[in-house]
Amino acid sequence: MALLEIEGLHVEVGGKPILKGIDLSIEPGEVHAIMGPNGSGKSTLSYVLAGRDGYEVTAGSIRFDGHDLLEMAADERAVAGIFLAFQYPVELPGVTGMTFLKEAVNARRKAEGEGDIDAMAFLKMVRAKAKTLSITDEMLKRAVNVGFSGGEKKRNEILHMAVLEPKLCVLDETDSGLDIDALKIVSDGVNALRDPGRSMLVITHYQRLLDHIEPDKVHVLAGGQIRRTGGKELALELERNGYADFVEAA
Amino acid sequence: MAATADTVRQVEDVTGGAYKYGFVTDIEADVAPLGLDESTIHFISAKKEEPAWLLEWRLKAFQQWKRMVEPEWAKVNYQRIDYQGIHYYSAPKQKDGPKSLDEVDPELLKTYEKLGIPLREQELLAGVVAVDAVFDSVSVATTYKKELEKKGIVFCSISEAVREHPELVRRYLGSVVPVADNYFACLNSAVFTDGSFVYIPKGVRCPMELSTYFRINAQNTGQFERTLIIADEGSYVSYLEGCTAPQRDENQLHAAVVELVTLDDAQIKYSTVQNWYPGDENGKGGIYNFVTKRGACRGKRSKISWTQVETGSAITWKYPSCILQGDDSVGEFYSVAITNNAQQADTGTKMIHIGRNTRSTIVSKGISAGRADNTYRGLVRISKKADGARNYTQCDSLLIGDKCGAHTVPYIESKNPTARVEHEATTSKISEDQLFYCLSRGLTQEQAVSLIVNGFCKEVMKELPMEFAVEAQKLIGISLEGSVG
Numbered sequence A: 001m002a003l004l005e006i007e008g009l010h011v012e013v014g015g016k017p018i019l020k021g022i023d024l025s026i027e028p029g030e031v032h033a034i035m036g037p038n039g040s041g042k043s044t045l046s047y048v049l050a051g052r053d054g055y056e057v058t059a060g061s062i063r064f065d066g067h068d069l070l071e072m073a074a075d076e077r078a079v080a081g082i083f084l085a086f087q088y089p090v091e092l093p094g095v096t097g098m099t100f101l102k103e104a105v106n107a108r109r110k111a112e113g114e115g116d117i118d119a120m121a122f123l124k125m126v127r128a129k130a131k132t133l134s135i136t137d138e139m140l141k142r143a144v145n146v147g148f149s150g151g152e153k154k155r156n157e158i159l160h161m162a163v164l165e166p167k168l169c170v171l172d173e174t175d176s177g178l179d180i181d182a183l184k185i186v187s188d189g190v191n192a193l194r195d196p197g198r199s200m201l202v203i204t205h206y207q208r209l210l211d212h213i214e215p216d217k218v219h220v221l222a223g224g225q226i227r228r229t230g231g232k233e234l235a236l237e238l239e240r241n242g243y244a245d246f247v248e249a250a
Numbered sequence B: 001m002a003a004t005a006d007t008v009r010q011v012e013d014v015t016g017g018a019y020k021y022g023f024v025t026d027i028e029a030d031v032a033p034l035g036l037d038e039s040t041i042h043f044i045s046a047k048k049e050e051p052a053w054l055l056e057w058r059l060k061a062f063q064q065w066k067r068m069v070e071p072e073w074a075k076v077n078y079q080r081i082d083y084q085g086i087h088y089y090s091a092p093k094q095k096d097g098p099k100s101l102d103e104v105d106p107e108l109l110k111t112y113e114k115l116g117i118p119l120r121e122q123e124l125l126a127g128v129v130a131v132d133a134v135f136d137s138v139s140v141a142t143t144y145k146k147e148l149e150k151k152g153i154v155f156c157s158i159s160e161a162v163r164e165h166p167e168l169v170r171r172y173l174g175s176v177v178p179v180a181d182n183y184f185a186c187l188n189s190a191v192f193t194d195g196s197f198v199y200i201p202k203g204v205r206c207p208m209e210l211s212t213y214f215r216i217n218a219q220n221t222g223q224f225e226r227t228l229i230i231a232d233e234g235s236y237v238s239y240l241e242g243c244t245a246p247q248r249d250e251n252q253l254h255a256a257v258v259e260l261v262t263l264d265d266a267q268i269k270y271s272t273v274q275n276w277y278p279g280d281e282n283g284k285g286g287i288y289n290f291v292t293k294r295g296a297c298r299g300k301r302s303k304i305s306w307t308q309v310e311t312g313s314a315i316t317w318k319y320p321s322c323i324l325q326g327d328d329s330v331g332e333f334y335s336v337a338i339t340n341n342a343q344q345a346d347t348g349t350k351m352i353h354i355g356r357n358t359r360s361t362i363v364s365k366g367i368s369a370g371r372a373d374n375t376y377r378g379l380v381r382i383s384k385k386a387d388g389a390r391n392y393t394q395c396d397s398l399l400i401g402d403k404c405g406a407h408t409v410p411y412i413e414s415k416n417p418t419a420r421v422e423h424e425a426t427t428s429k430i431s432e433d434q435l436f437y438c439l440s441r442g443l444t445q446e447q448a449v450s451l452i453v454n455g456f457c458k459e460v461m462k463e464l465p466m467e468f469a470v471e472a473q474k475l476i477g478i479s480l481e482g483s484v485g
Ligand SMILES: Nc1ncnc2c1ncn2[C@@H]1O[C@H](COP(=O)(O)OP(=O)(O)OP(=O)(O)O)[C@@H](O)[C@H]1O
Pocket: A013, A014, A016, A018, A036, A037, A038, A039, A040, A041, A042, A043, A044, A045, A087
């Protein structure tokens, strides 16, 4: 059974139709990439999956891991295993990275009927994972995303993902703004999380990322619809030809 | 009522029946007739077996008070108080309060539960049992009192201090907040009945946070509390006032006076968590808290630091202030004021720079939610002689929702050209982005608000003594519940 099953999804934002009939099915362990021109609705799709207010589903359904996702609030989806790495991570002044992650971890544990995580064990676990992403202790003590560089913010998103170990990872342009070394670090981080039980939906503009994170499928989203689906060679084709074909078709 | 009965016994056990000023002797009698005139003051003074000078002092205050008019503030609205409808002296009130927890606002009980307050303490806080009738804290208090005595520290009720240390009280009482300072302080001077007295001798560092171990007892806050703390040369004390658990009280008006004095090289750190019952959603039944708090840094290099977290009361009006007389003395004010629903808060501080090279820091964080109004009013005055004086003021407001208000009113008066005064102010909202970011990580709406607000208040929270801070953090979350979404 697919981990994520989207059928005939229509979404409006502020009364304006953005997604116009999306069908998408992701099996456990699969990595799917979504590519598409600016404004085609990629982030919208990611927000709808995460349950953001203001994104009105006017038709269609989403099933996730046996749940009717559209019946669940954003925080319920998160503890059920959906994770969104933001295109633009948000600053939380005065809230340290450690505090934030601990709350998040404990929220999930609570949902699973477990008590709060042991403080020492938590510290150790986060530090170990941070290290693989070249995130320093100093960064963890700072307020979440405040004063972080673009690349640091993106690495921090992957740290959240690594700590929370979600079932479905939605990565919204995690590669944009990364230098070459950071791209490698982030990709390695993401690949380390690849698992037969875990699926990923990777939104990107660049074929380059898909050299590092090899997708099982690539979808082209244009004009609020998935115009084409293929293997990773589709990304190479897009790199050569751009979206002209799809935009005209829209 | 079982709690009351056996605590009475416990108190007797602990003190061998010598709990002189407790409730044992006169629990039900001793209520002054309704209203206020000279005879009321004679009555209070007689009850307290006070010396003549104090009676005189009270009477003088009363004369002045009669000539004063109740102030009106632009940003605070409330029903007029009927000063003749108050009992100005009464022993612990058993009768007026609710008879059992069943009669208490269920919202309040929910909050107690969230804070993890034991049932017995809940009864106490809700006013079901008398305040000074509290189990273990009495014996704990006695133990610590002995330790303090060894160091020569005096920590007792103001009434006891009048009897045992008249010279200190006479010298310092009203020396920071003059009798006729303002309407409410003047009234307090005439009729105060409760409050604490602290004296730290020369060179002594008080070995514990005062009132941590006495917290429950220290809640014996009457309507007109009077606190006086004196830190002699080179001494240090950290004093905690209040309690994170919301307190209910039959008395609507609370007009306390707190006076602090530091001599050369002395330091007082005064922390408050104020959580009086704010009333229901419409503010009904809530406490009016009009308090005058002021510290005088009399000595050179002395320091007074106010830290407050205000979440309660229907109306709060208070300006903990510092008079920086000694050269190189330092005043600090760290404040978090949260108003929700129909609450109104008008708070701030005054820093009066008199000595040379005096420094002051003001960090104020105001949070408004619901239909609440929150005003920061700050005065920084630099006198002619205060060469090299410096002030830094940071004033941040956070709005939750769009029906609440925040106002910042800074006054700066500098008569000395060498002074440096800096003021920064910001107003922000909890953004949709921030909330969603937290939710997407699994936090509930309420956790998200609590986390973001605590982040906003961080600079103030870190000034609180550790154990107080943890409770205060929880409290901030609880007081904003239901404010979003
Ligand atoms: N709140 C809103 N009100 C109106 N239109 C909106 C709103 N939010 C998004 N849109 C519109 O929806 C469309 C899709 O936006 P979305 O952010 O999903 O695009 P995207 O594919 O992620 O683009 P990019 O590649 O630039 O990140 C855009 O035209 C955008 O302007």
